[in-house]
Amino acid sequence: MKKLLSIVLLLMTTMVFAQNRNAKASFEVDGVCNMCKERIETACIKTKGVKSANWDVNTHQLDLIYNETKTNLNEIKKGILEVGHDLVNATATEEAYNSVHLCCRYRDEVVKDDHKDDKDK
Numbered sequence: 001m002k003k004l005l006s007i008v009l010l011l012m013t014t015m016v017f018a019q020n021r022n023a024k025a026s027f028e029v030d031g032v033c034n035m036c037k038e039r040i041e042t043a044c045i046k047t048k049g050v051k052s053a054n055w056d057v058n059t060h061q062l063d064l065i066y067n068e069t070k071t072n073l074n075e076i077k078k079g080i081l082e083v084g085h086d087l088v089n090a091t092a093t094e095e096a097y098n099s100v101h102l103c104c105r106y107r108d109e110v111v112k113d114d115h116k117d118d119k120d121k
Helices: 002-018 034-045 073-082 094-098 109-120
Strands: 023-028 050-055 061-066
Touching (some): 061 073
């Protein structure tokens, strides 16, 4: 019995230490402007355990640093979808997407084209 208890405690300790307190992740998030940037980064930072979130307007790349003992990528991505931004393998609901400002409607080709001019300057 003592041997079994020792093994269980050892496994539990190993699992706790295996989680990274400064995990890094990068993935693409759709958006078109600095208002999108603020919305995406704020959604990430509001997730407990996210230490840093930086979304690039030109590349659409989101770089994160987060504590795996407090959150996971699925929770972070869920928050992004809830504020109306699509991910590579997940689409925000129409209700969430329609809640973004009209100039942030990244699914609309006219809006995308309007923002291309801003990036060229």
